[in-house]
Amino acid sequence: MYPEMVKPKVFITRQIPEKGIEMIKEYYDVEVWPEYTPPPREVLLEKVKDIDALVSLLTDKIDCELLDNAPRLRIVAQYAVGFDNIDLECATKKGVYVTNTPGVLTQSVAEFTWGLILAVTRRIVEADNFVRSGEWWNTKTGWHPLMLLGMELKGKTLGIIGMGRIGRTVAKIAKGFDVRILYYDVRPLPEEMEKELEAKYVDLDTLLKESDIVSVHVPLTPQTYHLIGERELKLMKKTAYIINTARGKVIDTQALIKALEEGWIAGAGLDVFEQEPLPPDNPLTKFKNVVLAPHIASATVEARTGMAELVAKNLIAFYKGEIPPTLVNKDVVKVRSPGFK
Numbered sequence: 558m559y560p561e562m563v564k565p566k567v568f569i570t571r572q573i574p575e576k577g578i579e580m581i582k583e584y585y586d587v588e589v590w591p592e593y594t595p596p597p598r599e600v601l602l603e604k605v606k607d608i609d610a611l612v613s614l615l616t617d618k619i620d621c622e623l624l625d626n627a628p629r630l631r632i633v634a635q636y637a638v639g640f641d642n643i644d645l646e647c648a649t650k651k652g653v654y655v656t657n658t659p660g661v662l663t664q665s666v667a668e669f670t671w672g673l674i675l676a677v678t679r680r681i682v683e684a685d686n687f688v689r690s691g692e693w694w695n696t697k698t699g700w701h702p703l704m705l706l707g708m709e710l711k712g713k714t715l716g717i718i719g720m721g722r723i724g725r726t727v728a729k730i731a732k733g734f735d736v737r738i739l740y741y742d743v744r745p746l747p748e749e750m751e752k753e754l755e756a757k758y759v760d761l762d763t764l765l766k767e768s769d770i771v772s773v774h775v776p777l778t779p780q781t782y783h784l785i786g787e788r789e790l791k792l793m794k795k796t797a798y799i800i801n802t803a804r805g806k807v808i809d810t811q812a813l814i815k816a817l818e819e820g821w822i823a824g825a826g827l828d829v830f831e832q833e834p835l836p837p838d839n840p841l842t843k844f845k846n847v848v849l850a851p852h853i854a855s856a857t858v859e860a861r862t863g864m865a866e867l868v869a870k871n872l873i874a875f876y877k878g879e880i881p882p883t884l885v886n887k888d889v890v891k892v893r894s895p896g897f898k
C-alpha cells in the first residue's frame with residue numbers, strides 16, 4: 558500500500574458529476590480535465606505517463622500505444638456501460654483493470670428508447686417543427702383528420718436485438734403499450750425471464766421480417782459491427798422503424814441512408830452514429846421521418862450521477878485491494894492482484 562499521505566494519482570478525462578469526484582478524492586489525488594472537449598491524444602499520452610488510475614470516456618481511445626505509455630497505470634474506470642474504445646486484450650495482458658458502469662443507466666436508456674419510438678411513430682419532432690415554422694398556421698385549419706398521421710403501437714411487434722439489461726428493460730416498459738415482443742441475442746434468456754417479459758426468441762431474420770419496430774441494444778464488438786446492413790434493412794417491413802441507442806457502428810450508415818431514400822423502411826430514431834458528432838451535412842439530417850439525438854440516452858441526472866458513483870466505487874474497491882464491483886476484464890486477476898502494492 559501507499560504510505561498514508563501519498564495518494565495514488567487519477568486523471569479524469571472530463572468533468573463528471575461532483576458526487577463521484579468527492580468520493581474519489583478521499584482515496585486519490587484527483588486531476589480533472591477542465592475542458593468541454595476531450596483531452597487531445599498527445600495530452601492524454603503525456604498525462605498517462607505518471608498516473609495510477611484513469612477515468613475514461615467513450616471518446617478516449619485507450620489502446621496498446623497508450624497503455625505502453627503508462628507504466629504505473631493499474632486501473633481504467635470507464636464512465637460508460639460500453640467500452641469499445643478500450644483495447645481489453647491489451648489491458649488484460651498488462652494487468653490493467655478495466656471497469657464500466659452497467660445497471661445505473663439502464664432505466665434512463667430504456668426510457669429514452671421509448672421516447673425515440675414514440676417520437677418517430679407519432680412524428681413528434683416533425684409536428685413540433687410544423688407548429689413553430691408557421692406551417693400549421695398556414696393551413697388555416699386547427700384540426701384535420703389526415704394531418705400528421707402516425708402509427709399506433711398497440712398490437713404491433715417490437716423486435717429487440719440484444720436482450721441485456723437495457724433490452725430487457727425496454728421489453729418491460731413495452732407491456733404498458735401492449736406490443737408483442739420478439740428478441741434476438743447470441744443466446745436465449747432463461748425460460749423464467751422470457752415468460753415474465755412475454756418475449757419470444759427468434760433468429761435475426763425472423764425478427765427483422767416480423768417487427769414493426771426494431772430496436773438495437775447490443776454492445777459494439779467485431780461480431781456486431783454493421784450487424785444491420787443492406788440485406789437486413791431489406792428484410793424489414795416497408796412500414797417498420799429502426800431505433801438505435803446502442804452504438805452507431807452496429808448499423809451500416811450508408812445502407813441506412815439508402816433504405817430511407819428508397820423507402821425500404823418507414824423511419825428511424827437514432828441516438829448514436831458512426832461519426833460523432835454527426836456532421837450537419839450528413840444525409841441523415843435531411844429526412845423528416847428520422848429523429849436524431851446527440852448520444853444522450855443516458856443523459857439524466859439520475860443515471861449520470863449513478864455512473865459517477867459507480868466509477869468511484871470501482872476505484873475505491875481497487876484501492877482497498879478488492880476486486881472492483883463491475884470489473885470487465887475478469888481474467889486480469891490472474892495477471893495482477895487489485896491494489897497499488
Ligand code: GLV
Pocket residue numbers: 615636637638639640662855
Ligand atoms: C454510453 O454510450 C455508454 O456506453 O454508457
Ligand code: GLV
Pocket residue numbers: 638659660663720721722723724774
Ligand atoms: C447494459 O446495462 C446492458 O447490459 O444492456
